[in-house]
Amino acid sequence: xxxxxxxxxxxxxxxxxxxxxxxxxxxxxxxxxxxxxxxxxxxxxxxxxxxxxxxxxxxxxxxxxxxxxxxxxxxxxxxxxxxxxxxxxxxxxxxxx
Amino acid sequence: xxxxxxxxxxxxxxxxxxxxxxxxxxxxxxxxxxxxxxxxxxxxxxxxxxxxxxxxxxxxxxxxxxxxxxxxxxxxxxxxxxxxxxxxxxxxxxxxxxxxxxxxxxxxxxxxxxxxxxxxxxxxxxxxxxxxxxxxxxxxxxxxxxxxxxxxxxxxxxxxxxxxxxxxxxxxxxxxxxxxxxxxxxxxxxxxxxxxxxxxxxxxxxxxxxxxxxxxxxxxxxxxxxxxxxxxxxxxxxxxxxxxxxxxxxxxxxxxxxxxxxxxxxxxxxxxxxxxxxxxxxxxxxxxxxxxxxxxxxxxxxxxxxxxxxxxxxxxxxxxxxxxxxxxxxxxxxxxxxxxxxxxxxxxxxxxxxxxxxxxxxxxxxxxxxxxxxxxxxxxxxxxxxxxxxxxxxxxxxxxxxxxxxxxxxxxxxxxxxxxxxxxxxxxxxxxxxxxxxxxxxxxxxxxxxxxxxxxxxxxxxxxxxxxxxxxxxxxxxxxxxxxxxxxxxxxxxxxxxxxxxxxxxxxxxxxxxxxxxxxxxxxxxxxxxxxxxxxxxxxxxxxxxxxxxxxxxxxxxxxxxxxxxxxxxxxxxxxxxxxxxxxxxxxxxxxxxxxxxxxxxxxxxxxxxxxxxxxxxxxxxxxxxxxxxxxxxxxxxxxxxxxxxxxxxxxxxxxxxxxxxxxxxxxxxxxxxxxxxxxxxxxxxxxxxxxxxxxxxxxxxxxxxxxxxxxxxxxxxxxxxxxx
Numbered sequence: 131x132x133x134x135x136x137x138x139x140x141x142x143x144x145x146x147x148x149x150x151x152x153x154x155x156x157x158x159x160x161x162x163x164x165x166x167x168x169x170x171x172x173x174x175x176x177x178x179x180x181x182x183x184x185x186x187x188x189x190x191x192x193x194x195x196x197x198x199x200x201x202x203x204x205x206x207x208x209x210x211x212x213x214x215x216x217x218x219x220x221x222x223x224x225x226x227x
Numbered sequence: 228x229x230x231x232x233x234x235x236x237x238x239x240x241x242x243x244x245x246x247x248x249x250x251x252x253x254x255x256x257x258x259x260x261x262x263x264x265x266x267x268x269x270x271x272x273x274x275x276x277x278x279x280x281x282x283x284x285x286x287x288x289x290x291x292x293x294x295x296x297x298x299x300x301x302x303x304x305x306x307x308x309x310x311x312x313x314x315x316x317x318x319x320x321x322x323x324x325x326x327x328x329x330x331x332x333x334x335x336x337x338x339x340x341x342x343x344x345x346x347x348x349x350x351x352x353x354x355x356x357x358x359x360x361x362x363x364x365x366x367x368x369x370x371x372x373x374x375x376x377x378x379x380x381x382x383x384x385x386x387x388x389x390x391x392x393x394x395x396x397x398x399x400x401x402x403x404x405x406x407x408x409x410x411x412x413x414x415x416x417x418x419x420x421x422x423x424x425x426x427x428x429x430x431x432x433x434x435x436x437x438x439x440x441x442x443x444x445x446x447x448x449x450x451x452x453x454x455x456x457x458x459x460x461x462x463x464x465x466x467x468x469x470x471x472x473x474x475x476x477x478x479x480x481x482x483x484x485x486x487x488x489x490x491x492x493x494x495x496x497x498x499x500x501x502x503x504x505x506x507x508x509x510x511x512x513x514x515x516x517x518x519x520x521x522x523x524x525x526x527x528x529x530x531x532x533x534x535x536x537x538x539x540x541x542x543x544x545x546x547x548x549x550x551x552x553x554x555x556x557x558x559x560x561x562x563x564x565x566x567x568x569x570x571x572x573x574x575x576x577x578x579x580x581x582x583x584x585x586x587x588x589x590x591x592x593x594x595x596x597x598x599x600x601x602x603x604x605x606x607x608x609x610x611x612x613x614x615x616x617x618x619x620x621x622x623x624x625x626x627x628x629x630x631x632x633x634x635x636x637x638x639x640x641x642x643x644x645x646x647x648x649x650x651x652x653x654x655x656x657x658x659x660x661x662x663x664x665x666x667x668x669x670x671x672x673x674x675x676x677x678x679x680x681x682x683x684x685x686x687x688x689x690x691x692x693x694x695x696x697x698x699x700x701x702x703x704x705x706x707x708x709x710x711x712x713x714x715x716x717x718x719x720x721x722x723x724x725x726x727x728x729x730x731x732x733x734x735x736x737x738x739x740x741x742x743x744x745x746x747x748x749x750x751x752x753x754x755x756x757x758x759x760x761x762x763x764x765x766x767x768x769x770x771x772x773x774x775x776x777x778x779x780x781x782x783x784x785x786x787x788x789x790x791x792x793x794x795x796x797x798x799x800x801x802x803x804x805x806x807x808x809x810x811x812x813x814x815x816x817x818x819x820x821x822x823x824x825x826x827x828x829x830x831x832x833x834x835x836x837x838x839x840x841x842x843x844x845x846x847x848x849x850x851x852x853x854x855x856x857x858x859x860x861x862x863x864x865x866x867x868x869x870x871x872x873x874x875x876x877x878x879x880x881x882x883x884x885x886x887x888x889x890x891x892x893x894x895x896x897x898x899x900x901x902x903x904x905x906x907x908x909x910x911x912x913x914x915x916x917x918x919x920x921x922x923x924x925x926x927x928x929x930x931x932x933x934x935x936x937x938x939x940x941x942x943x944x945x946x947x948x949x950x951x952x
Contacts, residue, residue, distance in 0.1 A: 226927060
């Protein structure tokens with residue numbers, strides 16, 4: 131059971147990484163980040179069978195932080211959208227050196 | 228340490244006034260500090276004099292006295308002038324009185340060893356334990372008497388000559404500082420301390436040549452003097468390095484003692500002596516470094532008298548006498564000194580024949596007479612060289628101050644009529660005899676002295692040099708050695724011949740100067756003539772004293788031939804403890820001796836030459852035929868070459884100055900400074916930083932994807948590193 135859960139977690143995480151690396155839409159990128167977070171949460175829960183309940187507690191923390199992060203992140207995206215009328219990250223490159 | 232040295236306290240001079248010898252340099256230094264402070268306090272009110280103001284001509288000469296005026300204003304006498312007039316000459320009077328006291332104390336004791344006074348440890352570095360020591364011996368005593376005595380008279384003269392100059396306190400500050408350094412030079416107990424004085428007088432010379440620095444020609448003349456002297460100073464420094472490396476000491480006496488142990492005519496002694504002499508050619512204006520001295524006449528005339536005639540330029544002669552222990556071990560170096568001296572004497576005298584500027588005549592005459600002194604000390608006749616130094620200080624200071632008095636009068640006359648003519652050109656003078664009788668008679672005394680008319684001072688000293696050369700041509704270490712393949716004996720006879728020729732020309736050009744200045748009709752101008760008048764007593768007073776010295780200075784060292792007129796060989800006996808050993812070494816252990824008839828022949832030759840020279844000048848030169856400078860035709864032929872000083876300055880300019888300037892411009896400035904320093908180092912390092920910055924900035928694409936990739940690669944790398952460690 132543990133192996134399958136960890137494998138799923140790894141697959142989900144990889145999907146998230148590929149999404150972050152390949153997609154250009156900020157919202158989708160954001161969702162991919164959430165996917166990676168939840169993949170990690172899954173592995174925490176799975177591993178708590180071996181190492182005790184601390185992993186499950188961590189999941190609660192992670193979800194709390196993720197919720198806050200989602201709020202802040204979405205707010206930023208909306209602010210950017212208002213400013214440049216796009217959420218395409220290729221067009222948002224003000225930090226170019 | 229040198230075995231000849233005895234403890235300070237045990238010296239017979241230690242209980243006399245001579246223990247205050249440290250006060251000698253200190254007094255002028257005090258004067259410098261006071262006058263310097265006053266000069267700085269007063270500078271806000273009156274700036275430096277502008278000598279070209281109201282003159283409207285840009286010659287390098289022609290600026291005599293009374294520079295503070297402009298043509299329409301009144302004299303701007305400095306507000307501190309009364310204090311300065313008291314302090315400036317005052318400290319010199321005090322120094323002279325102290326020096327006289329020490330002199331009489333020294334006469335009273337047996338001066339077998341010099342009196343050494345150690346002031347403080349100066350440079351205790353490893354093997355080099357150098358103390359600041361003052362060395363008082365008969366040689367430095369002679370120099371001190373000349374410096375303080377003649378210096379005092381010139382300080383007094385300056386009170387009159389410079390009275391209306393806005394830079395009055397600054398002038399006396401420099402003059403006092405000069406005397407301080409000059410006394411350090413002659414009192415220095417070690418070569419480095421002597422060198423401090425040597426450099427210090429050079430500094431003061433520079434400051435005083437460029438005293439009226441707002442005229443660029445004067446400032447340039449100062450720079451020229453300073454730079455040319457640096458070449459000589461390099462020689463002095465190398466000589467000191469060689470002394471320390473080979474003899475292990477820099478102490479004057481220690482070097483003399485160690486030098487005596489060197490092999491006769493060895494490489495070390497010769498090298499040290501030649502490098503020392505290179506220093507002398509700079510300071511004492513000998514070929515090839517004499518070119519600065521004529522230009523140095525840009526300074527105030529009393530400065531020319533004190534620094535560029537009587538004292539500083541004779542420092543080289545003093546140095547050779549001081550280092551007689553080394554020179555006497557190196558006959559080749561001695562022959563070089565004598566040859567260079569004779570050539571300089573001859574060469575400068577020919578130039579002096581055709582100069583029109585009264586100070587330039589005297590400047591070339593000084594170069595020529597310095598050559599004479601070097602002939603004296605070069606052939607090992609140190610007493611004769613020093614003797615000529617002393618008598619020359621008397622008559623040349625008198626000539627310069629006399630010319631200063633003439634220029635002062637000329638300047639005042641031109642000033643009164645708002646004329647901008649040249650106050651120093653002899654073609655504008657003439658007939659000054661009736662206007663300035665005191666100056667006239669006194670300058671004739673000096674002229675007769677320098678020409679070598681019997682019983683005047685110059686006769687004795689010049690004759691002694693010439694007879695010394697003649698004697699050593701037959702029996703001395705010099706006659707036995709050779710220079711550049713020429714046997715010493717022959718060379719010395721040639722030098723003797725050159726000396727006679729120089730004596731002849733000296734008589735001619737000095738008579739010429741006197742004729743054109745004082746005799747014949749006046750050429751100053753009809754409007755100016757009534758304004759020509761004798762200088763005030765404060766200027767003529769010192770002239771009278773110098774006149775007496777120039778006339779009777781020869782009694783210091785009367786030759787045996789004329790034993791009837793006074794004590795024989797006074798100076799020779801006086802200097803015997805210092806230079807006696809070195810002199811005897813050159814003359815192979817026995818005093819130079821000429822038979823009575825030979826000596827009589829030499830003396831009569833010298834007298835005939837002097838008389839012939841003066842007579843020839845009087846016969847050939849017609850002051851009445853001379854026209855003022857502005858109407859004078861251009862000289863032609865060889866006269867023109869002489870008037871232009873053989874184009875030596877132009878030659879140096881083309882051969883040394885211009886190449887140096889060009890190399891500096893093309894290589895040092897455009898190549899090294901602009902190319903390497905600015906281009907490679909300054910701009911290069913900026914370019915390098917810029918390149919790295921550009922490379923770094925390329926990482927910042929602004930694309931989130933790129934950063935994510937980089938992050939991923941980094942994480943994988945790290946994980947890999949930890950996993951497959």
